[in-house]
Amino acid sequence: MRQYLDIKRRYPDAIVMFRMGDFYELFFEDAVTVGPVLDIAVTTRDKKAEDPVPMAGVPYHAIGGYLRTLVERGYKVAIAEQMESPEEARKRKGPKIVRREVVRVVTPGALLDEEHLRGGEPNYLVALIPGPKGAAMVDGELPALPSAPAPGKPKSRKKSKALTSAKPKGEGEGMAAALAALDISSSEFVVMACGRLEDLRAELARLAPREILAPEAVHEWLRSELGPDCPALAPGASLAGAADPASLLPRVGHLFDESGSRQQTGLRDEEAYAAATALAYAEATQPGQTLLLHRLRRHEPARHLVLDETSLRNLEVFRTLRDAKRRGSLLWAIDHTRTSMGARMLRAWLGAPLLDIAAIRARQDGVEVLIAEARLRAELQSRLKDVRDVVRLAARARLGTISPRELGALRTSLGAVPELAERLSELGSRRTDRELPAVLDLGKDLLRDVYKLLDDTLVDDPPAVARDGGMIRSSADEVLAEQRELASGGRDKLAAIEAREREATDIPKLRIKHNNVFGYFLEVSKAHVKKVPKNWVRKQTLVNAERYVTDELAKLEAKILDAQTIALQREQALFESVRAKVSDAGERLVVLGDALARLDVLAGLAEVAEAYDYVRPELAEEPVLDINEGRHVVVERMLGAGRFVPNDTELAAGTHGSVDAARLWVVTGPNMGGKSTIMRQVALIAILAHVGSFVPAAAARVGLIDRVFTRVGAADDLGRGESTFMVEMRETAQIVAQASPRSLVLLDEIGRGTATFDGLALAWAITEHLHDQVGCRTMFATHYHELCGLEARLAGVRNVHVAVHEHRGKIVFLHRVEQGAAGRSYGIQVGRLAGLPARLLRRAQRILERLEAQERAAPSAQLDLFAPRAGSEDEAPVTNPATDGSDPERAHAVREVVDALEACDPDTLSPRDAHSLLYRLVDTLVDSRT
Numbered sequence: 001m002r003q004y005l006d007i008k009r010r011y012p013d014a015i016v017m018f019r020m021g022d023f024y025e026l027f028f029e030d031a032v033t034v035g036p037v038l039d040i041a042v043t044t045r046d047k048k049a050e051d052p053v054p055m056a057g058v059p060y061h062a063i064g065g066y067l068r069t070l071v072e073r074g075y076k077v078a079i080a081e082q083m084e085s086p087e088e089a090r091k092r093k094g095p096k097i098v099r100r101e102v103v104r105v106v107t108p109g110a111l112l113d114e115e116h117l118r119g120g121e122p123n124y125l126v127a128l129i130p131g132p133k134g135a136a137m138v139d140g141e142l143p144a145l146p147s148a149p150a151p152g153k154p155k156s157r158k159k160s161k162a163l164t165s166a167k168p169k170g171e172g173e174g175m176a177a178a179l180a181a182l183d184i185s186s187s188e189f190v191v192m193a194c195g196r197l198e199d200l201r202a203e204l205a206r207l208a209p210r211e212i213l214a215p216e217a218v219h220e221w222l223r224s225e226l227g228p229d230c231p232a233l234a235p236g237a238s239l240a241g242a243a244d245p246a247s248l249l250p251r252v253g254h255l256f257d258e259s260g261s262r263q264q265t266g267l268r269d270e271e272a273y274a275a276a277t278a279l280a281y282a283e284a285t286q287p288g289q290t291l292l293l294h295r296l297r298r299h300e301p302a303r304h305l306v307l308d309e310t311s312l313r314n315l316e317v318f319r320t321l322r323d324a325k326r327r328g329s330l331l332w333a334i335d336h337t338r339t340s341m342g343a344r345m346l347r348a349w350l351g352a353p354l355l356d357i358a359a360i361r362a363r364q365d366g367v368e369v370l371i372a373e374a375r376l377r378a379e380l381q382s383r384l385k386d387v388r389d390v391v392r393l394a395a396r397a398r399l400g401t402i403s404p405r406e407l408g409a410l411r412t413s414l415g416a417v418p419e420l421a422e423r424l425s426e427l428g429s430r431r432t433d434r435e436l437p438a439v440l441d442l443g444k445d446l447l448r449d450v451y452k453l454l455d456d457t458l459v460d461d462p463p464a465v466a467r468d469g470g471m472i473r474s475s476a477d478e479v480l481a482e483q484r485e486l487a488s489g490g491r492d493k494l495a496a497i498e499a500r501e502r503e504a505t506d507i508p509k510l511r512i513k514h515n516n517v518f519g520y521f522l523e524v525s526k527a528h529v530k531k532v533p534k535n536w537v538r539k540q541t542l543v544n545a546e547r548y549v550t551d552e553l554a555k556l557e558a559k560i561l562d563a564q565t566i567a568l569q570r571e572q573a574l575f576e577s578v579r580a581k582v583s584d585a586g587e588r589l590v591v592l593g594d595a596l597a598r599l600d601v602l603a604g605l606a607e608v609a610e611a612y613d614y615v616r617p618e619l620a621e622e623p624v625l626d627i628n629e630g631r632h633v634v635v636e637r638m639l640g641a642g643r644f645v646p647n648d649t650e651l652a653a654g655t656h657g658s659v660d661a662a663r664l665w666v667v668t669g670p671n672m673g674g675k676s677t678i679m680r681q682v683a684l685i686a687i688l689a690h691v692g693s694f695v696p697a698a699a700a701r702v703g704l705i706d707r708v709f710t711r712v713g714a715a716d717d718l719g720r721g722e723s724t725f726m727v728e729m730r731e732t733a734q735i736v737a738q739a740s741p742r743s744l745v746l747l748d749e750i751g752r753g754t755a756t757f758d759g760l761a762l763a764w765a766i767t768e769h770l771h772d773q774v775g776c777r778t779m780f781a782t783h784y785h786e787l788c789g790l791e792a793r794l795a796g797v798r799n800v801h802v803a804v805h806e807h808r809g810k811i812v813f814l815h816r817v818e819q820g821a822a823g824r825s826y827g828i829q830v831g832r833l834a835g836l837p838a839r840l841l842r843r844a845q846r847i848l849e850r851l852e853a854q855e856r857a858a859p860s861a862q863l864d865l866f867a868p869r870a871g872s873e874d875e876a877p878v879t880n881p882a883t884d885g886s887d888p889e890r891a892h893a894v895r896e897v898v899d900a901l902e903a904c905d906p907d908t909l910s911p912r913d914a915h916s917l918l919y920r921l922v923d924t925l926v927d928s929r930t
């Protein structure tokens with residue numbers, strides 16, 4: 001128990017799983033807390049004691065599932081392993097208790113096992129350090145970071161384990177927070193400075209961290225942003241037991257820039273400290289090991305098209321809005337990657353599209369080449385299927401947790417590389433005029449040496465665990481071959497003894513067998529016992545047989561066992577040396593993995609482009625958006641080939657674009673007409689274009705977009721105590737405050753959540769503001785037909801509508817975008833399609849006609865909206881309740897009766913149907929009088 005308590009003292013914030021033989025045991029509070037979570041029985045140790053110790057245990061081989069449950073619930077788990085066998089403990093000097101040590105600490109942000117990780121998703125541990133402008137996150141005083149020592153000269157200082165002391169440095173002025181994201185499973189390490197809180201929000205949404213380290217003071221802000229139960233914000237995430245981040249700053253500097261000079265490269269104190277914090281925490285989870293870290297990159301939000309949390313959600317970039325599924329998202333539609341590394345890279349590209357036209361074109365070039373060479377691409381993709389997660393395997397090799405089977409998988413992956421390189425050079429040699437785009441280059445280092453090492457050493461099908469051996473080829477090592485020979489030679493000798501004795505004793509069923517108690521023995525059935533020679537020693541009596549040993553047998557057994565033990569030890573040493581060599585090649589494997597992932601993504605994009613007929617968009621500096629016959633990536637896929645109606649879009653901010661181009665579209669049309677679809681389709685095409693992908697259109701010219709804003713019919717956010725209208729207004733306020741002339745703004749139904757006039761007035765003013773003050777490219781879908789009046793007043797506004805065809809009260813959606821405002825809304829017809837009862841619809845129709853008649857009688861109401869804007873009071877539209885004296889309700893009923901009579905054929909009508917028709921007609925006429 002003392003050993004346990006000692007370990008627990010060192011890991012006070014973790015659940016300690018203490019290996020005892022075939023079980024991991026939990027004691028005291030840990031057992032009581034975790035018992036119900038894992039659904040395991042909590043018993044007591046030493047029941048007779050006055051104060052028995054609660055305990056619970058899980059079998060060692062099933063630990064994977066239990067760990068997953070605990071980590072998903074936000075627990076931190078320290079795994080204390082036996083570092084020696086009980087025999088070894090007995091033999092050595094000192095106390096005879098088996099030595100145990102914590103070999104790793106498992107937290108959501110420090111997952112490494114394949115069974116816990118999702119292949120296509122990163123697993124980020126994020127450390128957040130507020131900057132001077134981050135005060136808004138914190139109630140009261142801003143927590144600050146300890147000042148950093150100059151690179152290479154770590155200052156000794158009081159440790160700040162809780163990240164809550166010391167003063168900020170002036171360097172980070174103008175920054176809301178610095179953020180470092182480390183995925184220890186793949187060695188991805190990024191740092192960034194977020195100028196505003198909005199940027200921080202967007203980064204958190206993009207990275208979707210599994211665990212966040214942040215000063216206590218900003219937890220409340222984070223909870224309000226990420227939701228109260230956000231598992232990433234587990235209270236266990238402290239730096240207790242970790243190195244002082246300040247002492248890691250020089251390493252951070254080196255990772256960022258090999259010269260180690262942060263000053264030169266401009267890594268700010270907050271950024272360096274955030275990176276050091278993530279590193280300190282991550283290293284503490286792997287005691288005694290070094291992490292595989294290739295380099296520290298800097299992510300600059302200003303170099304990317306920013307998609308904040310709202311846009312990622314509304315545009316269904318990674319998950320669908322309705323049920324948060326991957327199927328139906330943009331990522332799902334374009335992900336044709338063959339490897340997990342590729343899937344992760346594509347996800348990263350979609351989350352952070354580029355703003356550098358040259359870099360985008362480089363990716364496009366890659367896609368284009370792979371479209372042109374479809375056969376070669378198919379060959380490449382079929383080879384890529386053999387490539388496993390090379391970078392995650394490299395990280396596991398570095399941490400010593402890679403299994404023989406995984407090393408085998410690494411061998412298969414590396415085995416595919418030379419052929420991939422060959423195919424690529426074939427591709428290059430076909431392009432006589434130009435070189436193969438650099439994005440398709442796998443680099444010079446194909447790790448042939450590592451492949452050879454693995455291939456020479458590992459057996460064809462290595463086992464899942466190293467413990468029992470059987471993983472190294474005999475040809476790899478002379479000593480191993482010798483010992484194996486000896487062990488199997490011994491077995492030959494056993495067979496020879498068996499044959500000899502059988503003959504000598506004339507016992508036909510004499511057998512040499514083995515068990516763990518007696519080792520090798522001769523077994524004789526009861527019927528032949530009399531023939532047994534005197535010098536055999538009887539060891540065991542069974543119902544039908546007797547078992548004996550001989551001197552000769554015992555000696556031979558000792559030899560075989562020795563040979564087997566030596567062979568196993570030898571194998572394990574060889575395995576360890578192979579692992580160490582692979583670990584040494586970790587950084588090279590990361591570089592190769594990156595190139596393979598890029599090839600995989602580009603080949604996938606080429607496959608999608610070819611299969612679904614996408615084109616290469618032209619990227620431009622000017623703020624234009626000119627799409628010819630564009631389609632919605634996902635809706636088109638769901639509807640099936642040829643059923644989606646393509647539409648043109650032309651938006652241009654400022655004086656760019658053709659004469660017809662406007663910067664703001666007011667989109668009207670009936671519900672279900674396709675308003676949301678055309679708006680989202682434009683955004684998705686724009687995003688894909690910035691990613692370097694081809695797009696679903698006949699042609700597209702896309703001017704760089706700094707940020708896509710979306711305001712789409714919101715649901716109540718009761719968790720934050722906000723109503724639908726409040727959410728809508730908050731999102732709109734953010735757009736108004738943040739949109740730049742380079743932004744793309746999509747507004748769907750603003751102002752619907754409040755009284756008609758208030759909503760209309762707000763929508764009107766917001767449209768004017770975006771048009772006049774911001775000048776960004778905007779699409780505004782609305783049912784307020786009054787807004788169409790803006791076209792006549794504002795030069796950059798254009799009315800468009802989604803067309804429908806109406807026939808005898810029924811409508812057909814054409815899904816075609818046409819110039820001009822929609823004539824009417826067709827709400828009642830859509831209600832009919834949705835299955836509202838006929839009687840209710842008739843009533844609605846009559847009310848509508850009455851309202852329309854009222855409006856016709858007071859045409860001046862429309863004009864009020866066009867009252868002067870600037871400098872004078874706006875006036876709200878007014879409706880006059882006067883009617884023209886006619887009775888539209890009655891007229892409609894009569895028309896309906898006549899229509900029904902005309903439509904029926906008395907000759908084919910059964911008496912029963914005739915009877916019910918008559919009832920319905922009378923009903924209609926009676927209704928119209930009430």
Ligand SMILES: Nc1ncnc2c1ncn2[C@@H]1O[C@H](COP(=O)(O)OP(=O)(O)OP(=O)(O)O)[C@@H](O)[C@H]1O
Nearest residue numbers: 643644645646670671672673674675676677678815
């Ligand atoms: N261009 C198109 N081609 C084919 N089908 C389309 C097209 N546009 C939309 N649709 C179909 O119509 C459905 C409704 O479209 P959408 O949601 O865009 O309508 P809406 O006008 O925004 O409706 P509401 O005003 O009720 O939000 C889509 O789910 C899709 O199935």
